[in-house]
Each structure stands twice: as C-alpha cells, then as structure tokens.
Amino acid sequence: METLLATFKLSDSAAARLRSSAASGDAFASAILGTGRADVIAIEVLRYEQGWIVLLSAADDVAAPKRLTCVLGFADQPDLCDEARENGFPMIEAAIEITAKTELRVHALVFVRDTAGKATLCSKPAVLVKGIDWTKVAPNERGAWPYEQAGPIYDQPLMSPDADQQANDVRLVASQTARSQRLVQPEVSKHTVSIEFGDAAYPDLGALSNGEVRPDAVWRGTVAALPGDAPAKSPSGAMRIARKSVFGPPAFVFEGVEIIGFRLEQSAFAERAGKLAQLIQPLNPRPVAGNGPTNFEYRLATATVVVELLRYEKMRSREPLRPLLAQDYMCQHELLVRLLVGRVDDDTSQARDAATFVPAIFVDNPWSKIAGREVLGFPKQLAVFSIGGRGPSAVPLSMNGKRPDARPDQGAEPLTSVTSISRVGRMQHATPAAPAVHPDSLLEISYSEEFDDRFEGVDLSLLGGIGMLASPWRQQDFQDQVEFRRSFAGSVMADSFRQYGIVQAMPVDHRPLDKALISGRFTLKDVEVQFPAGVASLDLFSPQGSTDPWAQLCAIVGKPDTGPAHVDLPTGQWYRARCAMELKIENTLDW
Amino acid sequence: MSQRILLYGATGFSGRLIADWALKRGDALVLASRDARALRRQAAAVKMAHIAFGLDDRRRVLRVLEGFDVVINAAGPFNQTAERLAKAAIETSCSYVDINGEIDVYKTLDDLGDSAERRGVTLVCGAGHTATISDILLDSALTELPADDIGAVRIAVSRSLNLSRGSTLTMLRSIREQVTIVRAGIDPDSGARTKELRLTHVPVGRLERTFDFSMQHDSEQQAPRFGRLIASASNLVDTLTARCTAARHKVTPDRIEAYIEMPAPLRFAYQLGALSAIFFRFPGTSQAIASQVKQLPEGPDRQERMKNRHRVVLEIEDRSRALLVDWRIETPDPYDFTARCAYEVAAELAEKGFKQRGWVTPSAALASRGLPVPSDAEAMEESALWHGCRLERRRPP
Numbered sequence: 011m012e013t014l015l016a017t018f019k020l021s022d023s024a025a026a027r028l029r030s031s032a033a034s035g036d037a038f039a040s041a042i043l044g045t046g047r048a049d050v051i052a053i054e055v056l057r058y059e060q061g062w063i064v065l066l067s068a069a070d071d072v073a074a075p076k077r078l079t080c081v082l083g084f085a086d087q088p089d090l091c092d093e094a095r096e097n098g099f100p101m102i103e104a105a106i107e108i109t110a111k112t113e114l115r116v117h118a119l120v121f122v123r124d125t126a127g128k129a130t131l132c133s134k135p136a137v138l139v140k141g142i143d144w145t146k147v148a149p150n151e152r153g154a155w156p157y158e159q160a161g162p163i164y165d166q167p168l169m170s171p172d173a174d175q176q177a178n179d180v181r182l183v184a185s186q187t188a189r190s191q192r193l194v195q196p197e198v199s200k201h202t203v204s205i206e207f208g209d210a211a212y213p214d215l216g217a218l219s220n221g222e223v224r225p226d227a228v229w230r231g232t233v234a235a236l237p238g239d240a241p242a243k244s245p246s247g248a249m250r251i252a253r254k255s256v257f258g259p260p261a262f263v264f265e266g267v268e269i270i271g272f273r274l275e276q277s278a279f280a281e282r283a284g285k286l287a288q289l290i291q292p293l294n295p296r297p298v299a300g301n302g303p304t305n306f307e308y309r310l311a312t313a314t315v316v317v318e319l320l321r322y323e324k325m326r327s328r329e330p331l332r333p334l335l336a337q338d339y340m341c342q343h344e345l346l347v348r349l350l351v352g353r354v355d356d357d358t359s360q361a362r363d364a365a366t367f368v369p370a371i372f373v374d375n376p377w378s379k380i381a382g383r384e385v386l387g388f389p390k391q392l393a394v395f396s397i398g399g400r401g402p403s404a405v406p407l408s409m410n411g412k413r414p415d416a417r418p419d420q421g422a423e424p425l426t427s428v429t430s431i432s433r434v435g436r437m438q439h440a441t442p443a444a445p446a447v448h449p450d451s452l453l454e455i456s457y458s459e460e461f462d463d464r465f466e467g468v469d470l471s472l473l474g475g476i477g478m479l480a481s482p483w484r485q486q487d488f489q490d491q492v493e494f495r496r497s498f499a500g501s502v503m504a505d506s507f508r509q510y511g512i513v514q515a516m517p518v519d520h521r522p523l524d525k526a527l528i529s530g531r532f533t534l535k536d537v538e539v540q541f542p543a544g545v546a547s548l549d550l551f552s553p554q555g556s557t558d559p560w561a562q563l564c565a566i567v568g569k570p571d572t573g574p575a576h577v578d579l580p581t582g583q584w585y586r587a588r589c590a591m592e593l594k595i596e597n598t599l600d601w
Numbered sequence: 602m603s604q605r606i607l608l609y610g611a612t613g614f615s616g617r618l619i620a621d622w623a624l625k626r627g628d629a630l631v632l633a634s635r636d637a638r639a640l641r642r643q644a645a646a647v648k649m650a651h652i653a654f655g656l657d658d659r660r661r662v663l664r665v666l667e668g669f670d671v672v673i674n675a676a677g678p679f680n681q682t683a684e685r686l687a688k689a690a691i692e693t694s695c696s697y698v699d700i701n702g703e704i705d706v707y708k709t710l711d712d713l714g715d716s717a718e719r720r721g722v723t724l725v726c727g728a729g730h731t732a733t734i735s736d737i738l739l740d741s742a743l744t745e746l747p748a749d750d751i752g753a754v755r756i757a758v759s760r761s762l763n764l765s766r767g768s769t770l771t772m773l774r775s776i777r778e779q780v781t782i783v784r785a786g787i788d789p790d791s792g793a794r795t796k797e798l799r800l801t802h803v804p805v806g807r808l809e810r811t812f813d814f815s816m817q818h819d820s821e822q823q824a825p826r827f828g829r830l831i832a833s834a835s836n837l838v839d840t841l842t843a844r845c846t847a848a849r850h851k852v853t854p855d856r857i858e859a860y861i862e863m864p865a866p867l868r869f870a871y872q873l874g875a876l877s878a879i880f881f882r883f884p885g886t887s888q889a890i891a892s893q894v895k896q897l898p899e900g901p902d903r904q905e906r907m908k909n910r911h912r913v914v915l916e917i918e919d920r921s922r923a924l925l926v927d928w929r930i931e932t933p934d935p936y937d938f939t940a941r942c943a944y945e946v947a948a949e950l951a952e953k954g955f956k957q958r959g960w961v962t963p964s965a966a967l968a969s970r971g972l973p974v975p976s977d978a979e980a981m982e983e984s985a986l987w988h989g990c991r992l993e994r995r996r997p998p
Binding site: 175524 | 659684685688689691692708712713715716719720797799800
C-alpha cells in the first residue's frame, strides 16, 4: 500500500464550529469554507521514499469523492514540501512519525495560546491516524505505475503576488492535479481506521472533529505521482484577489534583531563578479537594454557579498490573519546572502534605486519559510542552527535561541555561539523547532577572540557619521563600477542603517505565473553596532552537483574541487548589530 | 464613443485645442482639470461634461478614471502629471495618451509598458505633433526598405515661430549638456553589431547637419523660410519613438538622431544654454526663469497659427551612406496638429476593435488612420488627420 485516503462527513457540531470560526475571520476555517465543499473532509497519507505526506482536503462527496481541494498539507521532507507547494498545495514541514506501529502521528509547529492570551509557536501533535500497520507501507516510486483509473482530482489554485500591485493583490490561477492512481475500497475496513486532530489557536484542526473521528469511507491503493510531480494542467482563468484576505497586509515588524555580518570583499572576488552577476538573473527575466520598451535592468552594484547571520527575537505581521493578534509573534534564526543591486537604464551613467537582493536564505521557522517564498520572493529554505562546535558535537538551537533542553528560566544562547548551519533533511519530532542536522552542512563559523556585548548606538539623525562606518558596504566596494560609485554609493552607505530597499523575484519556484518583482523597504531603528576584534573564519559548503545560488556562491568564493570554501575575515570585515526593523512592500503602480 | 474619453489638462492651451478638434469632429470629450473655475468656463464654451480633480488624491483619480476607456493627458509640465496619471490609468484598465515632449518623462513611462500589457491597456506617449509625424513617416518608410541595410535614420523638424508657454518651459527643462541619440549596440567581446538599439549621449553642438526643408511648389513666401538649413541634434522624444518603431520592424539602424532647425543665433543660444544648464537647476534661477516665462502669452493666437506651417524631414541612409529615403511633410501649425494627433490616437484606442496592448507608438496606434501616408493631395485632403498637409517623397539621387 502506498496511499491511504479516508473521507468523513463533518458532524453538525463540528460544522457549526467551523462556520462560527470562519465568521470570526479564522483563516483556516475560512480556507475550508472557501472551497465550497465544507461538509466532507478527506485525509490522504502518502508514503514516499523520501518521507511522508499528509493532506487535509475538502471533498465533494463522502462516498465517491471526485474533487478535492487541499487546505493544509504536511510533509516531513522540505523538498517534497516545496514541490507540492509549486503545484498549489498549501504545505508545511512537520515531523511525521510512526508510533506504536499502527499510529501515524504528525507533529507540527502550531500556534498555541496560553491562559494569559499569549500565542507561542510550539510543536504539537496535529494529526493522528490509527488502524493501519504503517511499518508495512511501502514507499512509492515516482511514476512507477501505469494509469489505472481516474480517481479524485485535486483543484489547487496557484498563487503569486500580482506583478503590478504586489502589496495589494494576489494573482490566482485555477489548476488541477490529476494523478495516475489505483484505489481499492474493500481492502481496508473503515471501522479499523480512526483519526484525531490536535487543538491549536492556529491552525485549529480541532474544529474538524470533536475527539476521535471514524471515517465514512477508506481506500488504499497506489498513486503514480506526488502532488509536486503531477504537472498542473495548463492554468487558465487568472484572477486577482485581495492579498490581505490570503496573506494579511504586506507590513512586518521585527524586534530584537541581532545581526552578525561578514563582508566577502571585492578585492578577493573582483574577477568573479561576472559569475556573481548570474545570481541576480531572476531580477531580469526579460531581454534587457534592447528594442522593447523595458529598457532597464538590475545590475550588481558591487562584487562584495555580505553574508549575515541573524536572530529575530520577535517578528510579526502588522495586522496578522485571525485568529492571530497583532501582539502575537514568532522568532527564528536566519542565514542570508545579500547582494547590492541597482537599476540601470540603458543610457545612464548613474544607477538608481539601490536595493538588496537575496539569492539564498535559510531559516529555521517553517511558517517564515512559507511567508518568504509565497509572498516576499525570498527563496527560503529550512536550516538548523547549532552551537557547540562542528559535526556530531553540534547542538541544534530552538528558534528562540535556547538549547532544546533548556530550563524555562534559562535564556537564549548568544548568537555568536552559533557555529554551524546545516540544511534540514528530514523533520524529526524530537526537536521539530530545531530539526535534525542533515549531512548537508552550509556554513561553519569560528572566531579567534572572545566577544563582549558593548554595542555603540547609531544616531540615525546624523547623515554619515558612524552610520557610514557601520555600513555593510564601503566606498572601495564601488571603485570599479562607474554607474554606482557616485551618488548611488553615497546613499547606500549613508542609509544602510537607516533604511534600505529590497527587490526579489516571484514566484521563487517554477509555477506558471507571471514573474513579479517584489520591492520593499526595511526601516531600521534603535540601531547599535559593534566591530569586534579578531578573525572570523568561515567554511562554506555546498552539496556536490548542486546548482542552487548557495552552491554558486561557494563555487565563486572557493576553489573548485578542493572542499569547502574557506575565508578568514580580519577585524573590520565583519560586524555585529542590533536593531528593530519594519518591512513594507510597495506597489509598482503606487505614487 | 465620446463619453469614454477623458481629457485631462483641458484648460491649458493644448487641452483647449484638443477639445476644439474633438468638437469639430462631432465628438464630445469629458473635460478635466484641477482648476475648477477655468474648467467650468471651458466646458460651457464647448458644451462638454467636466470633472475637476487634481492628481494629489490617488483614490479620487482612480475613481474618476474607472469610468473611462481612454484618458488624454494634456497637462504639462508632464514630469508632474504623466507618471501619476499613467499609473492610475493602468490600474483602472484605462488606456493612456499624452502629448509629452520630455525625454525623461518618456523614459519613466516606458518602464510601465509591461504593466500596461498585463492589465490589457495601451500607453501612447508623445502623441503630439513632431513625434507622431516622424513616427508615421518612419513606419511608412521602413515597410518599404530592406531591414538589414539601414544605416542612419535622421529626423529633422523646422523650428516653431511661436512657442506656447508650456513648450517654452519644456524646452528650457530639456536643455542639458548632452543630447540623447540611439546607436546600434556593439558586442564588447567580438566588436560586432548586436540587435540592440542603445541610447547614448553626445554633447550639445557636436551633431549639426544641413537638411533641405524646401518642397516642390513652395510659394514665394515659403521659399526663403524653408531652404537648406542648419539643424542641431536635440533632445526630442522622436528619437525614442523611432527606436521603438525600428524595433517593431526588426530593424537595427546604426544610428537614430533627431534635429531641430536652428539659425546661427539660436544655435549659439542653445550651446550657451547647454553650458549653463546646471545653473538652470538652481532654485533661484529656475524660479526667476519660470516667472519670466509666465509673462509670455499662453500660446500663439489663431491668426498666428493659421500663418504658421511646419515641416518634418525624414532621411534614411544605408550602411554605405547612400540616401534611401528623403521625405518631408508639411503640416499646419504644430499646436493645431498636436490636437489632431492626440484626439485621433485616443479615438482609435477607444474603438472596440483596437487590440494592441502595452507600450504603443503613435504610428502603431494610428495604423488604420495614419498609414500608409496618403501619397496624393486629394487623399490627404479627405483624411481627417492629414487634411491641410503636404507630403513629398523625394526620389533619392
């Protein structure tokens, strides 16, 4: 058996609760009712070689479902998750484990509200499916089965911000995912299977049932493709909907942000600037500088690359989707690569619109990953941030910076103690907030000196001054770039710790929607900086054969086929900062 | 059709002429301006509906434009109005036409071409006199020429004897040290020509040529005015329009340049002005100039416009510098003809069958009304657009 599909009709009380939640603006309940198939819920469990997928869907019929719309899906492997999202499945990474042989348990990061009304993100059992000997479930092989019969089709809208009203509108294209499949009903008795949903403030899966639910119908069978493998039928019927109703407004607040920045300087990489420029190609999807009306392009302003390690103590949407409230927040670690780009018209001698482009970014918060990939154009991937050395001795940190075994009164580990960052392979329940360390190490950091915590405040009202000294970018970074070295460079350096623009390209995956450039602006306040003494040593790793932007950066920084790229940065080439930030997305058509 | 075209800047000099031309064509536009009092007077004079609004309140602009298919922007200075109105038009799925002659504004607006295409609307910038005429001439010429052997494209316009207040301000703003021209791209590695047409700059005064503005059957009064005259390369939007039209024909000329006829004193003043361009940007200087310009009459009166004739010359050479095209056209006064062009382009866009979306040049917009340029005088007289014009397709030697 490779798949289990079960359907059940919502009880009257559950349906009433769902409607009530939707009426009060609950995003999960609204998503279910929005499908127009709110009475029947389907749950599908898929086993693949890489891991498990669990899909919760609204179905059109309890006994013979033909159309399903997935409202929430879980995958325990980030790549599976991304592939499914590309086809419109609203997936999130979660640990999926077999416990007691016949129990399949999904441990997801959900928002739980305590008695004081404070919502925190924590790992909780979200779905439990019992009654099957899961250990005998064989993994699917992609494309291994011929088409057998037409089973339920998934109707999944593909979404991406509108290319012109990025902050206001989402472009939505209807898409269908049909799979080759063979489902057999009598093979499993519906009486042996039971499903339980966990309660949480968001997503409130508990609204689907009052306790354990017995399905009305169960099928077992095989499918020939993952949601992400099945090509979506040619999307058609594009429409625009208000972004606010899907993702909330495009304004985010970040507090208690700590940054360690590393400048991989131009002098070492100038000859590689051409390769670096390839990293910004997503910003220039059209043929440029030519005969068409769009006669501008984004160019790399400097070959200096800034790699930053960040911790966000609090990050929240300015007006989050209900049931979350404005004061509810998340936290996370982040590793990102910043490239400075500018917009150059084809006849200009001076670039304009300085912005940071992030070709590679890693976070340890799956919800942040979704928001970044779906709304902001940040190609986020999941990573684990560890302390205590390299390799097996590393201890993964939780998203809030604490050790997994920390006492409640124990504080967060200093950001400077983070010594390694690795890609997440498969989510594990033991520490879902800091998932299992994958052999794919990304970055290892060591410092030659001890740190102190004496930061200097930056008076943002002073033009230049210490603000310029503390900028990630220096005047010499622009010396070979005629278009950028004058007022462009001046404004970048003066404003880096006051505000800076971002530009990203959407969608970050291959979904067949118009490319949109997402422009926004970070505004910083309460900035403190420090230039620590000593040498910071970085080892950058990339998996063999990988061509993603991080791997490209590693190839640029390092020497081919000689292991990790190693960089020693002396005093002045790396910095620490603390600040609060706000991010606001802008519309192309606004004025 | 009439109620679907909004004319913004209807109380200005060009705006009034556009409304008059629409009236003459039996059409009624909806007039708009930020000056409510002047707008009421103007609307009463031409018996057209009117809406007073400024461009500061975005929501108000969007609400107004939602009711229209096309908006004509005749409100200069265009650097203060064009971007806002064009963005609002795109957002409300309303096509946009302006008579802008400012090269920077043109370049700002052409960045919105993709957005317009996605929203299914049309943007036509520079639908005024010279850019429209030169664009139509070039479009006609390129349909007859081999695409792979175009060397230089030169557009020359005769100078206007009477400038409006708005044109004077535009001209002063356009004066800068360098002139924008188009050159074929060069591959930095191989040195070979590419298919790109790149904008580049040359100092004012470096490109000067003589053009023969004379036409057969010139009257005794016209003969001394239009002969072989010196012209200086200038910042005309014609250069940018021609680049788009060349690209549409998949032609990559070596160069595209636009010239204005200038007698010696004017050339001297132009070059002096270019040298002093930076001083014009100083707040005190620019305010002093603006206050002086305000003393000028709003524009030439009807008598002056009746007397004024205007000519545009199009020369196209092949790569061995042999002249392939040597055309010239005479039109009525530029301000009257601007009104015609702007209205006719807007009317074309308002037609249900108009399909082109995104960034469109005036010649492409007027494909059914303006092209091919009628070759005989009788056909020209019968055409609403070309009435009163003379075209001479001089056979190259």
